[in-house]
Amino acid sequence: MHDLKDTIKEVVFAVIPLTVVVIILQFTIIWLPLEMFLQFLVGVVFVSVGLILFLLGVQIGLLPVGEMIGSALPKTNKLSLILFFGFLLGFVVTVAEPDVRVLATQIDLVSNGEISSNILIYSVALGVGIFVALALIRIIFNIKITHLLMVGYGIAFLLAAFTPANFIPISFDSGGVTTGPMTVPFILALGVGVASVLKGKATSSDSFGLVALASIGPILAVLILGVIYG
Incomplete structure (x- = not known):
C-alpha cells in the first residue's frame, strides 16, 4: 500500500x-x-x-526478476550461456519497448514504407542485444567503460561518413528511444544482479553503464542499415 x-x-x-x-x-x-x-x-x-x-x-x-536472472547467470560459470541470455534478453525487451515502436512507425510513415517498421525494430533490437552482451563482458572482465564508449562512438562516427545523410539522425534517435520505460529497468536490474554475484571482480557500481553501452548498439545497427540501403 x-x-x-x-x-x-x-x-x-x-x-x-x-x-x-x-x-x-x-x-x-x-x-x-x-x-x-x-x-x-x-x-x-x-x-x-x-x-x-x-x-x-x-x-x-x-x-526483481531482472535482478534474479542477473544473479543466477554467473553461477552457471559458463560465459557462453551468460552472453547468450544477455543478448536474448536485450533483444526481446527492446522488441517490446513502446518507444522503439513509435519511432519505427513514424519513420515508416515519413519514408513511405521505404524503411519498414519491422526492419528498424529488429535492427535496433539486434544492436541492443549485442551491446548488452558486451556490457556483461565488461562487468565480468572488469573492462573500463570509457574504452568501450570511445571505441563504440568512434566506429559510429566512422560509419556516419559512409551512410546516407537521412540515416544519421534516425540512428541517434534509435539510440535514444532504447532508453525507454521497458528496456532501462530490466537492463539495469540485470546488471545489478550480475555485479552483485561478481563482487570479487567488480563492485555493484559496475552494473551502471549498461544503458549507455546498450544505446550505442542501435546507433551502429541503423548506420549499418543505412550503408546497406545506400
Whole structure:
C-alpha cells in the first residue's frame, strides 16, 4: 500500500505540470477546439492510470526478476550461456519497448514504407542485444567503460561518413528511444544482479553503464542499415 501511494504521488507530480501548462495555453494562446481539448484531458487520465500501473509492474515484476536472472547467470560459470541470455534478453525487451515502436512507425510513415517498421525494430533490437552482451563482458572482465564508449562512438562516427545523410539522425534517435520505460529497468536490474554475484571482480557500481553501452548498439545497427540501403 505504501508503494502504491508513493507511485500515485510520483505520477501526479510528473503529469500535473504539463497539464497545467497546456490548460494555460488553451485559455490564453492556442484555443484548441473543445473536442480536442476534452480528448487531451481524457488522455491525461489514461496516461496517469497507465503510468501508475506500469511503475507498479516494474517494481513488482521487472526489477526483481531482472535482478534474479542477473544473479543466477554467473553461477552457471559458463560465459557462453551468460552472453547468450544477455543478448536474448536485450533483444526481446527492446522488441517490446513502446518507444522503439513509435519511432519505427513514424519513420515508416515519413519514408513511405521505404524503411519498414519491422526492419528498424529488429535492427535496433539486434544492436541492443549485442551491446548488452558486451556490457556483461565488461562487468565480468572488469573492462573500463570509457574504452568501450570511445571505441563504440568512434566506429559510429566512422560509419556516419559512409551512410546516407537521412540515416544519421534516425540512428541517434534509435539510440535514444532504447532508453525507454521497458528496456532501462530490466537492463539495469540485470546488471545489478550480475555485479552483485561478481563482487570479487567488480563492485555493484559496475552494473551502471549498461544503458549507455546498450544505446550505442542501435546507433551502429541503423548506420549499418543505412550503408546497406545506400
